[in-house]
Amino acid sequence: MLSLANIKAARDRIKPVIRQTPLRYSDRFSELTDASIYLKLENIQRTGAFKLRGAMNRIATLSEADRSGGVITASAGNHAQGVAFAATRAGVDSKIVMPTHAPVSKRQSTERYGGEVILHGEDYDAAQQRAHEIADTEDRYYLHAFDDQAVMAGQGTIGLEILDACPSVETVVVPIGGGGLISGIATAIKAQKPDVRVIGVQAEGAASAPPSLAADELQSIDSAETIADGIATRQIGAQPFEILQSHVDEVVTVSDSEIAVAITYLLEREKTLTEGAGAAALAAVLHDRFSFADNEVIVPALCGGNIDMNQLTTVLLRGLVETGRYLRIHTILEDYPGALEELVAILAAYDANIYAINHNRTSRTVSMEKADVEIELETMGPTHIESLLEALREDGFEVEVLDWV
Numbered sequence: 001m002l003s004l005a006n007i008k009a010a011r012d013r014i015k016p017v018i019r020q021t022p023l024r025y026s027d028r029f030s031e032l033t034d035a036s037i038y039l040k041l042e043n044i045q046r047t048g049a050f051k052l053r054g055a056m057n058r059i060a061t062l063s064e065a066d067r068s069g070g071v072i073t074a075s076a077g078n079h080a081q082g083v084a085f086a087a088t089r090a091g092v093d094s095k096i097v098m099p100t101h102a103p104v105s106k107r108q109s110t111e112r113y114g115g116e117v118i119l120h121g122e123d124y125d126a127a128q129q130r131a132h133e134i135a136d137t138e139d140r141y142y143l144h145a146f147d148d149q150a151v152m153a154g155q156g157t158i159g160l161e162i163l164d165a166c167p168s169v170e171t172v173v174v175p176i177g178g179g180g181l182i183s184g185i186a187t188a189i190k191a192q193k194p195d196v197r198v199i200g201v202q203a204e205g206a207a208s209a210p211p212s213l214a215a216d217e218l219q220s221i222d223s224a225e226t227i228a229d230g231i232a233t234r235q236i237g238a239q240p241f242e243i244l245q246s247h248v249d250e251v252v253t254v255s256d257s258e259i260a261v262a263i264t265y266l267l268e269r270e271k272t273l274t275e276g277a278g279a280a281a282l283a284a285v286l287h288d289r290f291s292f293a294d295n296e297v298i299v300p301a302l303c304g305g306n307i308d309m310n311q312l313t314t315v316l317l318r319g320l321v322e323t324g325r326y327l328r329i330h331t332i333l334e335d336y337p338g339a340l341e342e343l344v345a346i347l348a349a350y351d352a353n354i355y356a357i358n359h360n361r362t363s364r365t366v367s368m369e370k371a372d373v374e375i376e377l378e379t380m381g382p383t384h385i386e387s388l389l390e391a392l393r394e395d396g397f398e399v400e401v402l403d404w405v
């Protein structure tokens with residue numbers, strides 16, 4: 001069983017290479033939640049995620065025979081980068097099987113760190129199966145992303161850092177994919193301060209931990225669909241599951257929309273870029289997924305920052321929609337000069353800035369003396385949207401809301 005001693009030994013081993021990441025108090029999120037929020041900024045770890053810690057510790061403890069045969073692993077992205085970086089640094093050859101649709105940025109970085117990328121399958125589980133086949137045929141060491149004691153010990157060094165930097169911590173919130181990260185952190189924390197709560201977070205579309213805990217045995221789900229690709233796994237590991245059962249106080253879930261809002265807020269209010277999995281812990285706090293007291297000292301682990309820029313565009317737009325900062329409406333106008341101006345005058349009076357407007361007189365869905373109009377607007381929040389819609393409707397415009405919740 002993973003122990004505090006394993007984690008402390010891992011810390012000494014990986015110290016020369018990994019960054020001891022900052023724990024930063026957030027005025028904005030503390031204000032918003034009435035708690036004391038300290039963000040563990042693991043998104044600025046080398047390679048952009050905590051995975052380097054576990055991979056370094058595993059490779060450092062391999063036998064000479066295993067090192068010389070090379071390593072192989074499967075990963076949706078961050079473990080891939082951690083393994084490629086750690087292996088190359090240790091002079092070990094690495095192959096990484098990634099799901100076919102793994103984010104381009106993660107694929108490219110893995111190659112840049114010296115790993116050979118093999119694309120295979122729809123998701124992590126399919127990639128993992130292929131990686132095991134290659135491990136068997138090429139006699140490579142299979143470096144598991146989470147179901148491995150040395151990997152969990154490496155991830156657990158984050159728990160040591162949190163306790164060192166913030167001895168008054170009361171609750172630590174950690175995303176769960178395969179469960180390696182939370183296992184390490186929970187072991188490090190509970191061994192020293194058993195009263196500190198450890199809360200796990202999964203994405204609603206990839207939540208195998210709650211049913212597993214309820215059934216008291218590992219359950220796997222049929223699909224794992226979430227924007228948080230780092231935690232899109234169908235099943236947690238056997239060893240992490242045991243630690244989850246004994247050391248984790250509660251596991252909660254968050255929706256993709258809630259994750260998108262957390263990413264948006266982190267960028268806007270903290271100037272901090274995270275990927276979906278990296279924002280999941282904060283999303284759980286912001287959306288009250290577990291109960292906490294006023295002024296409670298809470299540390300959400302922002303465990304990764306590797307987000308594809310294309311995905312970021314989509315996520316930010318979703319975040320703006322969810323927070324009422326973007327509105328798309330449709331209406332039908334009489335087709336006479338000045339009709340559009342009347343509509344725009346109301347938008348201007350309500351300070352709703354226009355991103356784009358599409359005025360279509362040739363639409364076959366409306367009669368010939370009308371025009372079909374779609375407008376994208378920059379808005380200031382839900383209250384602003386409600387009053388704007390009310391004003392438009394009071395003036396006789398039949399408005400259909402296309403994007404807003």
Ligand SMILES: Cc1ncc(COP(=O)(O)O)c(C=O)c1O
Pocket residue numbers: 049051078079145146175176177178179180181182230231275277278303304305
């Ligand atoms: C950014 C990020 N957060 C959290 C996790 C979950 O870690 P674990 O699989 O150890 O639970 C991952 C896993 O890849 C990740 O990349």
